[in-house]
Amino acid sequence: MAEPVTEKATVELTIDGKRVRAEQGEKILWAALAEGIAIPHLCAIKEAEPPLGTCRLCLVEVEGQGVVASCVESVREGMVVHTDGERAVALRRRAMELLLADHPLECKDCPKKGKCDFLQLSIAMKVKRPKNYRPFPREELPVDASHPRIIFDPNKCIRCGRCVWVCKERVGEVPFDFIQKGYEMRLTTFMDKPLGESDCTGCGECVEVCPVAALCFKEGG
Ligand code: FES
Structure with missing residues (x-):
């Protein structure tokens, strides 16, 4: 006999002023993307539980809670999320600058030239390597x-x-x-x-x- 289909519980939250329904336990990032609300992200994989949460490019602001990683934080009933809050945007940009400062930008000869998610995201975020950049003292590995x-x-x-x-x-x-x-x-x-x-x-x-x-x-x- 076929298993009865059980509907998953949902919650209602607000993202950038838009009322959104999402499955309970869903992460803010996926709930926003499903509604066409863009949040930068790089390390996130939807099935990853616990989420990787390493790049910090997906930071958003939650009223009453502060800045959170949207790929890590689950939706809650009544939650109010701002993807363009000043603090979250500044921290996202800083996270991207740090990544760029620690990455060899040899894009001209790179095998991922033209299809590098990292470069494309930095362009979309309008973030460049900081002018006062000094290379991190890393040993070059073979x-x-x-x-x-x-x-x-x-x-x-x-x-x-x-x-x-x-x-x-x-x-x-x-x-x-x-x-x-x-x-x-x-x-x-x-x-x-x-x-x-x-x-x-x-x-x-x-x-x-x-x-x-x-x-x-x-x-x-
Ligand atoms: S996408 Fe990397 S921390 Fe969220």
Whole structure:
């Protein structure tokens, strides 16, 4: 016998003055996007629970609560959200500036040229690398081309965590993870071994979700 269809409970909230209904537990970001209300976002993956919440580009203001990451915060009955609050916008812009300051902007020769989500979002947000920018003192890491299909350039990684999540949760593999903490945190392969020596099957899900060129297909891959 067919299972009875149970309707999910919904809540009503206001986003930028528009009354919106969303499923209970839905994150503000997805509720807003479903209504055509744009909020910048980069690391968010709808199925990720808990959300990754790493890029801080999706900040919004909730009345009575303050600034929250919209991909992390769930909707509530009566909630009033402002996507263009001064503080949230300033913090989003700062988060983008910091990402840009820590990313090699070698876009001319980049394999993701023309399809880089990160660059496109920075243009949409009208944020550039700060004028007084001084490069973070990072050691340049070797590019890993050991895999037959995928090239891993850790220098381009913005530490969003999307590849780690898809490999683990969608594909059931763990070729990547983060090591160290804070400023020192970096994406690496299992045991820091070349990607070609890992269990990576080369399915390419990680390449699809990488918003920069940290993970790319080899030509013809
Ligand atoms: S999209 Fe929300 S923190 Fe990245």
